[in-house]
Amino acid sequence: MQNNTIVQLDGVVKRFPVGRGQFTALKDINLKFKAGEFSGLVGPSGSGKTTLLNIIGSLDGPSEGHARVLDRAVENLSHREAAELRNYHIGFIFQTYNLLPVYTVFENVEFPLLLQKMEKSKREKAVMDALEWLGLTDKVNSRPAQLSGGECQRVAIARAMVKRPEILLADEPTANLDSANSHHILKAMVRLNRDLKTTFIFATHDAKVIKYLRRKIVLEDGSVTKDEKKEPRSKS
Amino acid sequence: MIKFLFKGVIRDSHRSRFPIIIVIIGVLLTVLGSCWLKGVMGDMVDFNARYYTGHVKVVTRAFAENLDQMPLDLALVDIASLKQELSGLAPDMQWISRIRFGGLLDVPDAKGETRAQGPVMGLAVDFSPESGEVSRLNIAKSLVAGRLPLNQDEALISHELAGKMALEPGDVVTLIGSTMYGGLTMTNYRFAGTVRFGIHAMDRGAVIVRLEDARMALDMDDAATAILGYFGGGRYSETRAQNLSDRFNASLAGEKDEFSPQMMPLSRQDGLHEWIEYAGSMSGMLVTLFVLVMSLVLWNAGLLGGLRRYGEVGVRLAIGEHKGHIYRSMIGESVLIGLMGSLLGTLAGLAAAWPLERYGIDMGFAMQNTTMMIPTVFRARITPEAYYIGFFPGLFSTVLGTSLSGIGIYKRQTAQLFKELET
Numbered sequence: 191m192q193n194n195t196i197v198q199l200d201g202v203v204k205r206f207p208v209g210r211g212q213f214t215a216l217k218d219i220n221l222k223f224k225a226g227e228f229s230g231l232v233g234p235s236g237s238g239k240t241t242l243l244n245i246i247g248s249l250d251g252p253s254e255g256h257a258r259v260l261d262r263a264v265e266n267l268s269h270r271e272a273a274e275l276r277n278y279h280i281g282f283i284f285q286t287y288n289l290l291p292v293y294t295v296f297e298n299v300e301f302p303l304l305l306q307k308m309e310k311s312k313r314e315k316a317v318m319d320a321l322e323w324l325g326l327t328d329k330v331n332s333r334p335a336q337l338s339g340g341e342c343q344r345v346a347i348a349r350a351m352v353k354r355p356e357i358l359l360a361d362e363p364t365a366n367l368d369s370a371n372s373h374h375i376l377k378a379m380v381r382l383n384r385d386l387k388t389t390f391i392f393a394t395h396d397a398k399v400i401k402y403l404r405r406k407i408v409l410e411d412g413s414v415t416k417d418e419k420k421e422p423r424s425k426s
Numbered sequence: 427m428i429k430f431l432f433k434g435v436i437r438d439s440h441r442s443r444f445p446i447i448i449v450i451i452g453v454l455l456t457v458l459g460s461c462w463l464k465g466v467m468g469d470m471v472d473f474n475a476r477y478y479t480g481h482v483k484v485v486t487r488a489f490a491e492n493l494d495q496m497p498l499d500l501a502l503v504d505i506a507s508l509k510q511e512l513s514g515l516a517p518d519m520q521w522i523s524r525i526r527f528g529g530l531l532d533v534p535d536a537k538g539e540t541r542a543q544g545p546v547m548g549l550a551v552d553f554s555p556e557s558g559e560v561s562r563l564n565i566a567k568s569l570v571a572g573r574l575p576l577n578q579d580e581a582l583i584s585h586e587l588a589g590k591m592a593l594e595p596g597d598v599v600t601l602i603g604s605t606m607y608g609g610l611t612m613t614n615y616r617f618a619g620t621v622r623f624g625i626h627a628m629d630r631g632a633v634i635v636r637l638e639d640a641r642m643a644l645d646m647d648d649a650a651t652a653i654l655g656y657f658g659g660g661r662y663s664e665t666r667a668q669n670l671s672d673r674f675n676a677s678l679a680g681e682k683d684e685f686s687p688q689m690m691p692l693s694r695q696d697g698l699h700e701w702i703e704y705a706g707s708m709s710g711m712l713v714t715l716f717v718l719v720m721s722l723v724l725w726n727a728g729l730l731g732g733l734r735r736y737g738e739v740g741v742r743l744a745i746g747e748h749k750g751h752i753y754r755s756m757i758g759e760s761v762l763i764g765l766m767g768s769l770l771g772t773l774a775g776l777a778a779a780w781p782l783e784r785y786g787i788d789m790g791f792a793m794q795n796t797t798m799m800i801p802t803v804f805r806a807r808i809t810p811e812a813y814y815i816g817f818f819p820g821l822f823s824t825v826l827g828t829s830l831s832g833i834g835i836y837k838r839q840t841a842q843l844f845k846e847l848e849t
């Protein structure tokens with residue numbers, strides 16, 4: 191992989207078995223993402239955004255073609271290696287937050303670091319840093335059920351970034367949020383991208399999100415139909 | 427990580443409540459069932475030992491072959507020297523003689539004609555304090571009316587029989603039977619009191635007489651149908667009894683005489699052996715049964731709970747936990763649940779067994795016709811085993827149930843599990 195390419199997709203095809211036949215969700219995808227990008231997969235429902243994000247996140251392998259993520263071939267990774275890749279290098283943010291309901295904010299954010307077997311003092315510092323970053327220090331001991339949607343999504347972002355991953359994958363992160371909260375969250379992500387150089391790849395059809403993207407990849411019916419770079423909207 | 431799991435189990439009452447309740451119930455029943463079995467079987471062994479078999483019993487070889495016919499003509503003789511020999515062999519044991527005999531009880535009216543008559547089982551007992559028989563047979567406490575036989579030719583009669591024959595303490599009855607040598611014997615006994623032992627086989631029709639009176643009446647000087655041996659602490663030990671019997675019998679192996687004595691441990695008499703084994707295997711079966719039933723229930727509960735947790739599994743996969751780790755952590759949770767449930771279930775089981783140990787349940791109505799030496803009041807017995815036995819089904823079933831239901835995690839594709847997140 192040359193220079194700072196962090197994700198490279200070559201001729202990626204994804205088929206799903208449907209009934210007796212097969213459904214092709216992704217058709218010959220060729221894409222490169224560079225470190226530090228703030229980009230998004232945009233397109234109508236069913237166009238294959240989530241499917242592609244899952245392959246980049248090593249949750250699923252391509253049916254054909256090659257997907258290289260951080261110098262690893264996703265299609266060749268064992269379960270364990272894929273889990274390891276996600277554990278240390280990739281953060282996920284979902285539309286539905288997916289916090290673990292029985293655990294506090296602190297414990298939710300701590301969880302990825304427990305998996306990494308990070309020692310306690312380092313872990314606690316990292317968790318508090320992440321919570322501070324997202325303005326959640328007063329919610330440390332709250333449970334997800336006691337938080338607003340916006341707060342939940344901020345906890346989810348804290349959980350994804352606490353391990354300082356190279357790549358953050360966000361699937362419709364604003365779909366359940368009102369516009370004030372959406373902007374709040376997007377600003378936090380822009381800040382992360384700027385200060386920690388985290389690479390962001392979104393999957394979205396939300397215009398609010400699209401406005402923040404510096405690269406817009408349009409997916410239609412499993413194919414890339416447009417891939418355009420924008421200048422940053424503002425220099426805040 | 428364990429702490430993390432523990433918090434989850436404690437806080438997620440949906441996840442833990444149902445399995446814990448199942449485990450508690452299963453463990454409670456296991457503990458209670460085993461205490462019950464232990465109690466009933468233990469009492470049975472104990473009663474048999476006290477009233478009939480001793481911890482070991484010495485009879486003639488010929489008598490041993492006809493145990494249930496109580497053949498007086500095959501009784502042991504030279505009791506005094508035999509007892510000395512036995513005391514030499516096992517000085518810490520108590521050796522006592524008894525005579526069991528069959529007879530006909532005849533109740534005369536004022537004119538001396540027969541008013542009532544019936545077959546009885548006679549038991550001749552050594553009433554001297556050194557023998558310990560009065561307390562071993564619980565005679566004093568079983569007295570319903572009258573007193574112990576103190577004078578020559580006084581007898582006790584089971585309360586039931588006395589009622590049937592309309593006998594009152596002080597009445598004189600005649601016991602008709604045959605002597606050791608086959609002659610007819612008729613002895614008048616003044617009847618001192620009535621007894622109720624709470625053992626149906628004894629209460630139906632027993633007459634208890636003093637050993638020395640019976641020896642006289644039955645022509646059994648220095649003879650007895652059996653010598654019973656009891657261990658010092660009063661507790662039966664199968665290995666000791668078996669060892670002692672082997673030793674004793676080996677010392678007489680050369681004898682050809684069918685009247686030479688032979689020792690039998692409690693377990694070799696009257697099919698008790700089977701009962702003891704049966705009790706042991708019942709405990710095992712009980713545990714196995716509960717393991718199976720609870721595992722099935724918990725497996726299904728785990729499947730349902732697992733559906734609810736697909737979302738959680740999906741996120742954890744996304745965060746970078748691998749399937750094996752998730753599976754193991756679920757097993758870890760089940761161990762925690764199993765331990766908590768077993769602990770609570772054991773406590774509940776012990777709490778339920780306690781009144782059963784203390785007060786028991788009167789099952790006399792169900793045993794009207796039994797000839798077995800079974801107490802009519804069944805009691806549980808809390809043994810050390812009761813404190814841990816419940817942990818086997820408790821832990822095993824939670825772990826097995828979770829292992830089975832958790833296989834779904836492996837079977838499903840990662841992305842498929844993950845998909846559940848979106849819906």
Ligand SMILES: Nc1ncnc2c1ncn2[C@@H]1O[C@H](COP(=O)(O)OP(=O)(O)OP(=O)(O)O)[C@@H](O)[C@H]1O
Pocket residue numbers: 206207208213215233234235236237238239240241242393842845
């Ligand atoms: N596991 C699967 N089995 C069968 N078909 C699938 C599977 N996953 C996705 N698909 C199909 O692939 C297509 C793309 O799905 P995908 O979830 O990637 O769309 P999307 O662009 O994320 O849509 P949305 O905006 O609604 O989230 C859809 O038609 C979907 O039905």
Ligand SMILES: [Mg+2]
Pocket residue numbers: 239240241361393
């Ligand atoms: Mg999608």
